[in-house]
Amino acid sequence: xxxxxxxxxxxxxxxxxxxxxxxxxxxxxxxxxxxxxxxxxxxxxxxxxxxxxxxxxxxxxxxxxxxxxxxxxxxxxxxxxxxxxxxxxxxxxxxxxxxxxxxxxxxxxxxxxxxxxxxxxxxxxxxxxxxxxxxxxxxxxxxxxxxxxxxxxxxxxxxxxxxxxxxxxxxxxxxxxxxxxxxxxxxxxxxxxxxxxxxxxxxxxxxxxxxxxxxxxxxxxxxxxxxxxxxxxxxxxxxxxxxxxxxxxxxxxxxxxxxxxxxxxxxxxxxxxxxxxxxxxxxxxxxxxxxxxxxxxxxxxxxxxxxxxxxxxxxxxxxxxxxxxxxxxxxxxxxxxxxxxxxxxxxxxxxxxxxxxxxxxxxxxxxxxxxxxxxxxxxx
Numbered sequence: 001x002x003x004x005x006x007x008x009x010x011x012x013x014x015x016x017x018x019x020x021x022x023x024x025x026x027x028x029x030x031x032x033x034x035x036x037x038x039x040x041x042x043x044x045x046x047x048x049x050x051x052x053x054x055x056x057x058x059x060x061x062x063x064x065x066x067x068x069x070x071x072x073x074x075x076x077x078x079x080x081x082x083x084x085x086x087x088x089x090x091x092x093x094x095x096x097x098x099x100x101x102x103x104x105x106x107x108x109x110x111x112x113x114x115x116x117x118x119x120x121x122x123x124x125x126x127x128x129x130x131x132x133x134x135x136x137x138x139x140x141x142x143x144x145x146x147x148x149x150x151x152x153x154x155x156x157x158x159x160x161x162x163x164x165x166x167x168x169x170x171x172x173x174x175x176x177x178x179x180x181x182x183x184x185x186x187x188x189x190x191x192x193x194x195x196x197x198x199x200x201x202x203x204x205x206x207x208x209x210x211x212x213x214x215x216x217x218x219x220x221x222x223x224x225x226x227x228x229x230x231x232x233x234x235x236x237x238x239x240x241x242x243x244x245x246x247x248x249x250x251x252x253x254x255x256x257x258x259x260x261x262x263x264x265x266x267x268x269x270x271x272x273x274x275x276x277x278x279x280x281x282x283x284x285x286x287x288x289x290x291x292x293x294x295x296x297x298x299x300x301x302x303x304x305x306x307x308x309x310x311x312x313x314x315x316x317x318x319x320x321x322x323x324x325x326x327x328x329x330x331x332x333x334x335x336x337x338x339x340x341x342x343x344x345x346x347x348x349x350x351x352x353x354x355x356x357x358x359x360x361x362x363x364x365x366x367x368x369x370x371x372x373x374x375x376x377x378x379x380x
Contacts, residue, residue, distance in 0.1 A: 009146050021145040026282035031055035039064050043071035050111040057113045062124040076105045092325035098362045110148040118143050133159035137179035170194035171217040173247050178239040182287030184214045188349045189316045192374040193218050199267045199312050208271040213240025220252040230258035267311035271299045275318040277326050304340040313377040323366035344376040
């Protein structure tokens with residue numbers, strides 16, 4: 001009998017019962033029903049199995065598994081969704097249906113599984129080299145395991161992004177995102193921080209929820225002598241510290257673990273919280289979705305106690321949630337007032353990402369109207 005503090009996946013194969021470690025960085029529970037399949041499995045049958053909740057452990061050619069995953073994605077995207085025949089009554093309803101569709105898609109595609117050996121080899125014909133990507137994201141292996149092919153490909157993709165980095169003109173270099181840390185793929189909020197007028201004589205800044213450390217790096221490049229960057233996620237802390245080293249900014253940037261604020265006060269306190277008040281479906285989504293606006297409200301509620309007299313708090317946030325009917329402008333302004341703060345002004349920009357012009361996107365109307373703002377806040 002296998003005993004482990006890790007989740008265990010069990011299945012029967014060739015008359016024997018197997019139980020190995022289940023790997024899911026999204027925190028998905030191991031599937032209860034597993035069938036073993038190979039290259040003889042047709043895409044339609046695979047889709048039928050996955051749609052009804054059955055996981056498929058692949059024993060065939062690895063490259064054929066990748067093709068099957070693409071075929072499953074095509075079938076999921078073509079499948080009619082419940083209620084899709086009628087137009088959502090509100091933007092909030094459209095968002096709810098969109099998230100449900102995303103969740104269903106992720107669940108179905110996550111049911112195509114592949115084995116991993118204890119040293120992170122894929123023991124399948126034409127198996128992909130994934131050792132370095134797995135070691136970086138998961139740490140030492142140590143035992144055989146099973147992982148969703150979609151999750152494994154995400155590890156590899158993140159590893160490639162980390163190797164080549166993302167060029168960011170405002171930091172005069174590249175940011176190298178780690179697996180599980182949000183990548184700065186949308187540049188408009190970075191440019192807001194790069195161009196907003198700094199408080200006079202500002203030599204200290206706090207970057208709350210630093211993530212990859214990109215905003216801390218922007219502030220340091222602008223000449224702020226000391227930037228204290230905080231986060232709670234160990235991966236984010238490691239990522240931000242590494243990016244500071246790569247950019248030659250370790251003398252200016254201190255990365256510390258903290259729940260929002262570090263000790264003390266600063267003349268500039270910056271925060272770019274998740275923009276949409278909704279429940280994340282995976283750890284990486286915590287950078288996008290903030291249940292009940294907890295981080296946003298925490299920042300606004302605690303800012304006054306950490307802002308030096310005459311200083312500014314910079315809140316970088318999109319109004320997408322307002323266009324989706326998930327949060328009102330009055331709520332945001334109410335939280336600012338309740339925190340003992342006042343609005344000194346705001347600088348606005350419009351996103352330039354592809355979904356803004358994608359009329360097939362179910363949230364197109366909200367995305368087309370979206371504005372990203374840097375709110376300058378002071379003590380009331």
